[in-house]
Amino acid sequence: MKIPIIYNVRSLLHRPLTSLTTALGVAFVVLTFVGMLALANGFRAALVSTGRDDNVFVLRNGADSEISSGIDRNTAAILTSYPEIARTPDGRPVASADVYVVVAKPRVNGSETHMPVRGVGPAALQVRNQITIVNGRMFEPGRAEVIVGTGLIGRMQNVNLGDRLQFGQQEFTVVGHFQADGSAFESEVWGDSEEMMAVFRGPVYQSVVMRLAEPSAYEALKARIEADPRLQVDVRREAQFFAEQAGFLSNVLRFIAFFVTIIMAVGAVFGAINTMDAMVAARMREIALLMTLGFRPRSVMASFLLEALLVALAGGLLGCLFSLPINGIQTSTTNWQSFGEVTFAFRVTPDILLQGLIFAAIMGLIGGLLPARRAARETLAVAIRKL
Amino acid sequence: MTRAMLVVVNLRRRLRRTILTVLGLAVALFLFVTLRTFLHTLQTVGDVGSESRLVTTNKLGIVFQLPQAYRARLEATDGVGTVSWASWFGGIYQDPRNFFANFAVDAESYLELYPEIVLPEDQKQAWLADRAGAIVGVRTMERFGWKLGQTVTLSGTIWPGEHRFNIRGVYTAGRRGFDQTSMLFHHRYLDEIARERGADGIVGWYVFSVTDPSRAPAIARAIDDSYQNSANATRTQTEKAFNLSFVGLYGNIGFFLNAIGLAVVFAILMVAGNTMAMSTRERFGEIAVLKTLGFTDGDVMRLVLAESIVIAGLGLLLGLGGAMLMFNIGQFDMGGMVPGLQVTPAVAAIAVAIAVLIAAASGVVPAIQSSRLKVVDALRYVA
Numbered sequence: 001m002k003i004p005i006i007y008n009v010r011s012l013l014h015r016p017l018t019s020l021t022t023a024l025g026v027a028f029v030v031l032t033f034v035g036m037l038a039l040a041n042g043f044r045a046a047l048v049s050t051g052r053d054d055n056v057f058v059l060r061n062g063a064d065s066e067i068s069s070g071i072d073r074n075t076a077a078i079l080t081s082y083p084e085i086a087r088t089p090d091g092r093p094v095a096s097a098d099v100y101v102v103v104a105k106p107r108v109n110g111s112e113t114h115m116p117v118r119g120v121g122p123a124a125l126q127v128r129n130q131i132t133i134v135n136g137r138m139f140e141p142g143r144a145e146v147i148v149g150t151g152l153i154g155r156m157q158n159v160n161l162g163d164r165l166q167f168g169q170q171e172f173t174v175v176g177h178f179q180a181d182g183s184a185f186e187s188e189v190w191g192d193s194e195e196m197m198a199v200f201r202g203p204v205y206q207s208v209v210m211r212l213a214e215p216s217a218y219e220a221l222k223a224r225i226e227a228d229p230r231l232q233v234d235v236r237r238e239a240q241f242f243a244e245q246a247g248f249l250s251n252v253l254r255f256i257a258f259f260v261t262i263i264m265a266v267g268a269v270f271g272a273i274n275t276m277d278a279m280v281a282a283r284m285r286e287i288a289l290l291m292t293l294g295f296r297p298r299s300v301m302a303s304f305l306l307e308a309l310l311v312a313l314a315g316g317l318l319g320c321l322f323s324l325p326i327n328g329i330q331t332s333t334t335n336w337q338s339f340g341e342v343t344f345a346f347r348v349t350p351d352i353l354l355q356g357l358i359f360a361a362i363m364g365l366i367g368g369l370l371p372a373r374r375a376a377r378e379t380l381a382v383a384i385r386k387l
Numbered sequence: 388m389t390r391a392m393l394v395v396v397n398l399r400r401r402l403r404r405t406i407l408t409v410l411g412l413a414v415a416l417f418l419f420v421t422l423r424t425f426l427h428t429l430q431t432v433g434d435v436g437s438e439s440r441l442v443t444t445n446k447l448g449i450v451f452q453l454p455q456a457y458r459a460r461l462e463a464t465d466g467v468g469t470v471s472w473a474s475w476f477g478g479i480y481q482d483p484r485n486f487f488a489n490f491a492v493d494a495e496s497y498l499e500l501y502p503e504i505v506l507p508e509d510q511k512q513a514w515l516a517d518r519a520g521a522i523v524g525v526r527t528m529e530r531f532g533w534k535l536g537q538t539v540t541l542s543g544t545i546w547p548g549e550h551r552f553n554i555r556g557v558y559t560a561g562r563r564g565f566d567q568t569s570m571l572f573h574h575r576y577l578d579e580i581a582r583e584r585g586a587d588g589i590v591g592w593y594v595f596s597v598t599d600p601s602r603a604p605a606i607a608r609a610i611d612d613s614y615q616n617s618a619n620a621t622r623t624q625t626e627k628a629f630n631l632s633f634v635g636l637y638g639n640i641g642f643f644l645n646a647i648g649l650a651v652v653f654a655i656l657m658v659a660g661n662t663m664a665m666s667t668r669e670r671f672g673e674i675a676v677l678k679t680l681g682f683t684d685g686d687v688m689r690l691v692l693a694e695s696i697v698i699a700g701l702g703l704l705l706g707l708g709g710a711m712l713m714f715n716i717g718q719f720d721m722g723g724m725v726p727g728l729q730v731t732p733a734v735a736a737i738a739v740a741i742a743v744l745i746a747a748a749s750g751v752v753p754a755i756q757s758s759r760l761k762v763v764d765a766l767r768y769v770a
Contacts, residue, residue, distance in 0.1 A: 017661075018661060018665060021657045021658070021660070021661035022657075022658070022661060024654075024657045025654050025657040025658035025661070028650045028651075028653050028654035028657065029654060031650060032647050032650045032651070032654075035643075035646075035647070035650075036643075036647065039643060060547060061547050062542055062543050062544055062546075062547040062548070063544050063545070063547075064477075064479070064483060064544045065544075067450050068477055068544040068545045101447070101448070101450060101451070102448055102450055103447050103448050104446070104447065104448035104449070104622075111635045112632060112635055113635060113636055113638070114448055114449070114450075114636065167447070168447060168618070168620070169616070169618070169620075200447070200451070201451070232547060248483075248486075256644075260418065260422070260647060260651075263414055263417070263418045264414075264415070264418060264651055264654060266411075266414050267410075267411040267412075267414040267415045267418075267654065267655060267658065268411075268654060268658060270407040270408070270410055270411035270414070270658070271407075271408075271411050271657075271658030271659065271661065271662060272658075273403075273407055274404050274407050274408060274411075274658075274661075274662040274665070275661065275662065275665070277401075277403065277404060278404070278662075278665045278666070278669065281669070282669065331638065331639055331640070331643070332638045332639070333636075333637055333638040333639075333640050334636035334637065334638065339449070339450055341636070341638065
């Protein structure tokens with residue numbers, strides 16, 4: 001016969017302070033766990049959302065990032081002439097050969113970081129159609145003008161409308177602000193690729209991005225480019241490229257999350273065992289009574305295990321609740337892969353919260369197992385003697 | 388029976404609880420100290436850099452290069468000693484996950500500038516004699532199981548193709564915290580690779596010594612002023628400042644690690660404090676008996692407090708001691724990834740303070756409660 005749950009609930013409520021502190025111990029572990037995964041997840045999400053599946057992304061062969069790549073004009077012209085690439089109504093390829101550099105610039109607080117600057121072609125906003133100008137206007141080709149991603153506003157100096165950004169010997173006027181669905185583009189400054197070539201690395205692009213006319217044509221186009229003897233390039237889907245760029249840092253963050261929280265969890269489980277042990281010890285009378293009433297040792301064990309689970313789950317819920325306010329907090333760090341600083345937001349997803357709760361439940365079960373067994377093993381005779 | 392014995396007996400009576408509480412505290416303090424040590428090491432990476440070596444980079448940022456022609460003017464600048472130059476190579480050994488720093492340097496001047504690179508003389512000569520030779524830090528040698536004299540192939544990310552290097556020397560660090568994972572090869576070998584690709588005469592950065600470190604700011608200014616209006620303006624700073632500029636790139640990730648450290652401390656405070664307070668409350672009956680036997684309020688208070696001090700002390704010993712054993716004596720550095728990890732006295736002091744706080748928080752309240760306990764109430768108390 002099962003011991004009703006209400007017995008456990010009432011037992012817990014009878015010692016509110018002990019129950020609460022045990023639950024809080026679990027809550028902090030879950031909070032840390034959820035918080036760190038939300039950080040890793042937010043970073044990853046920003047980069048993954050940067051690329052599209054039906055965009056083809058080309059770098060020089062061997063290059064592992066745009067920074068280490070270089071593509072000459074001739075190669076870019078050949079690439080954008082393939083028939084698999086979508087065309088605008090007036091027959092131009094929906095493609096952009098980009099200049100990409102990171103430039104040392106001061107943050108608002110005076111410290112310095114690397115600001116990503118992208119020089120793009122005329123069809124850039126058609127290839128990357130998640131870009132919307134939210135303030136001001138698009139830069140005009142051929143002029144020393146730039147638009148700035150909203151992720152930089154309030155973080156970097158000289159990025160407000162009308163401000164001037166100095167690159168090399170040239171000043172660029174900020175004429176617009178753009179959003180890009182929270183993707184990594186929002187941390188970039190965009191201008192005309194010809195203007196950027198002039199101030200940075202000369203007549204060389206770093207990457208070429210092209211929209212496929214038919215998404216299914218990817219493999220055919222890739223095969224064709226790789227077979228072209230004039231080209232020494234690597235072809236990827238744009239989505240795949242940006243996901244790869246996130247790989248290193250999000251793996252490091254995930255590793256830290258698991259390393260830290262598993263150690264914390266060990267500590268919290270020790271605490272839970274102690275609390276439950278003490279609960280068992282203090283309730284020998286009750287256990288004896290339950291057994292006298294005819295409950296089996298197995299039921300007693302299940303009941304105490306359930307109680308541990310209840311405390312841990314309450315802690316887990318509290319931890320999840322505490323973690324909700326961090327959702328959406330913006331932070332930024334350097335993505336060592338692209339060397340540019342990326343702004344991103346903590347993302348607490350239902351998935352992560354569920355993982356946190358499962359984590360809490362596991363802590364409760366492990367913490368409750370030994371004490372529950374001890375409770376069940378008390379023979380009636382011994383238990384009653386302890387009264 | 389002495390009072391100390393009484394404390395020991397009490398701690399041993401619920402041995403499992405005592406051990407678990409101590410271990411819980413130890414684990415949490417270990418984690419706290421480890422987090423702080425990592426942060427501290429990352430934030431003080433500048434300390435490894437020298438104040439008497441200056442680094443000249445392209446003013447636009449670290450990914451831009453400088454002409455090799457700048458070398459002559461640097462050497463001619465008043466107060467400048469040895470000038471060396473280097474370029475990031477970015478080669479990958481088999482898999483991108485096998486990351487380690489590899490860069491081209493002007494061997495002779497670089498070794499002269501960096502006495503921290505400890506290399507046996509015969510290996511140095513062997514390296515200088517081999518055009519495709521390289522020296523590799525001991526940690527990277529261990530990591531990949533490389534042998535002296537072996538040829539390794541790196542895939543270029545900046546310079547496409549497969550590039551072969553002969554390992555002619557294995558270097559160690561002459562100073563704690565100095566990197567032991569890099570691979571250094573001849574800049575003229577890189578120049579050959581670059582020439583084949585139509586790029587020539589560029590370097591990543593210059594590093595040089597100054598004869599009088601106090602004049603370093605003036606020298607740096609003089610150099611930067613002379614290139615101010617060129618296509619490749621420069622930025623010259625001490626190596627220390629140069630290293631520190633990388634710390635800033637982490638953004639406020641450090642803040643979040645700190646927040647985690649705080650959460651850890653809170654969690655331990657909760658769990659350990661609760662357990663210790665609980666074990667006192669359980670024994671209110673016994674305390675009443677002690678008082679009946681003639682123990683004073685002060686005696687009882689000291690007894691209870693002594694227990695929590697012993698538990699916190701043991702936890703501190705294991706947690707802090709474990710971390711110091713790992714970092715300060717075991718020299719653990721994540722396979723060379725984070726050299727110079729060391730528990731500093733400041734971090735150790737914080738750990739001690741936390742242990743004291745826990746002992747106090749978990750001991751004082753029950754100690755006062757038990758000292759004020761009335762025998763009659765105590766015997767009636769239900770834990």
